Amino acid sequence: MTIEQYIDNINAKYKLGNATEHTFRGLLEQLLETIAPEIRATNEPKRQQCGAPDYILTKKEIPIGFIEAKDIGDKDLLGVKKTGNKEQFDRYKNALNNLIFTDYIDFHLYIDGILVTKIAIAEVKNGTIAALPNNFASFTNFIKDFCSTVSQTIKSPQKLAQMMAGKARLLSDVIELSLISDEDNRQDSTLKEQMNAFKEILIHDITPKGFADVYAQTIAYGMFAA
Numbered sequence: 001m002t003i004e005q006y007i008d009n010i011n012a013k014y015k016l017g018n019a020t021e022h023t024f025r026g027l028l029e030q031l032l033e034t035i036a037p038e039i040r041a042t043n044e045p046k047r048q049q050c051g052a053p054d055y056i057l058t059k060k061e062i063p064i065g066f067i068e069a070k071d072i073g074d075k076d077l078l079g080v081k082k083t084g085n086k087e088q089f090d091r092y093k094n095a096l097n098n099l100i101f102t103d104y105i106d107f108h109l110y111i112d113g114i115l116v117t118k119i120a121i122a123e124v125k126n127g128t129i130a131a132l133p134n135n136f137a138s139f140t141n142f143i144k145d146f147c148s149t150v151s152q153t154i155k156s157p158q159k160l161a162q163m164m165a166g167k168a169r170l171l172s173d174v175i176e177l178s179l180i181s182d183e184d185n186r187q188d189s190t191l192k193e194q195m196n197a198f199k200e201i202l203i204h205d206i207t208p209k210g211f212a213d214v215y216a217q218t219i220a221y222g223m224f225a226a
Contacts, residue, residue, distance in 0.1 A: 001030040003136045007122050010104060011129035014072060024104045025054065025069065032057070035140055036147040039064065052174050053092060053099070057147060065098040065146055073124050074103040078115075091169060098149045105129060107139070109146060117142065168216045176212035183208070 001009075009027050013019050025043045032041040032055075039057050055067035068089070070077065076084030079093075079101065092099055093113040101108045105122040108115060121139050122129045175191065182192045195211045203210070 001027070001034045003031065003121055003139065004131065004133075006031045007105075007129055007131045010072075010122070014129050015127070020071060024072075028067075028069065028102075028104060029055070032143060032147075035143045039147045041067075053096070059147070065100070065149065066092070066096045067100045067102060068092060070101070070103050072103050072105060072129070077101055077103055077106060077108060091173065094165075095169065095171075098146065100146060107142065109142065111149065168219075171219065172209075172212045172216035175215055176209050179208040179212065 006027055010024055013023050013027075029041045029043055033039065039059050041055050041057050043055050053066040053068045055069070056063055057065040057067070070085065074085070075081075076086070079085040079089030085101075089101060093110055097112050099110045101110070105124075106118065106120040108118040110116065119135055119139050119142050120132055121135050122131050124130075178189070178191060179195060181187075182189045194215075195206070195208065198211055198214075199206055206214075
């Protein structure tokens with residue numbers, strides 16, 4: 001899929017007037033894999049329900065980047081409003097070193113929590129999505145660079161501890177939401193079985209949040225010790 005085709009498809013769906021952020025997910029997945037065929041962009045609804053970023057990009061089954069997508073024209077793509085995306089975006093920036101926030105036409109790249117660059121390939125104009133073709137070449141390089149980013153070597157215990165703490169917080173949120181989803185849907189997942197065993201043997205009144213915190217810290221700091 002070319003960038004032109006992507007925008008044409010986005011525009012066609014946008015003009016229907018009932019589009020949400022979910023409407024365009026398959027299109028972005030196709031575009032990413034066209035620009036960087038060596039990667040796989042995976043988008044699973046279960047990931048969003050559990051508080052994880054919308055897309056995980058992998059190369060040879062190794063995660064290399066993450067993308068969180070919002071509605072076209074989102075008013076807080078910078079994640080600065082407490083009533084907007086700030087809490088969610090801050091969690092992701094603290095935990096994930098190679099990350100894009102997008103509304104499908106405007107893309108913001110963060111490396112180690114810092115905004116590195118942003119680029120738009122289209123804009124909303126008179127109720128339609130108008131392409132910005134002068135930015136297409138730069139966008140192609142932008143995505144290729146994003147998909148080829150190599151994590152920096154961590155050289156200090158403080159930096160490692162900070163990084164692991166961020167990942168532990170994000171993992172805890174994902175586990176908690178997954179457990180709540182299992183309970184709401186009356187599903188007996190392996191994770192829920194582990195929590196029930198934990199309640200029976202160790203802490204009888206532990207909540208999904210409490211279990212998620214313990215579970216996440218055990219994984220994160222077990223890796224830290226290793």
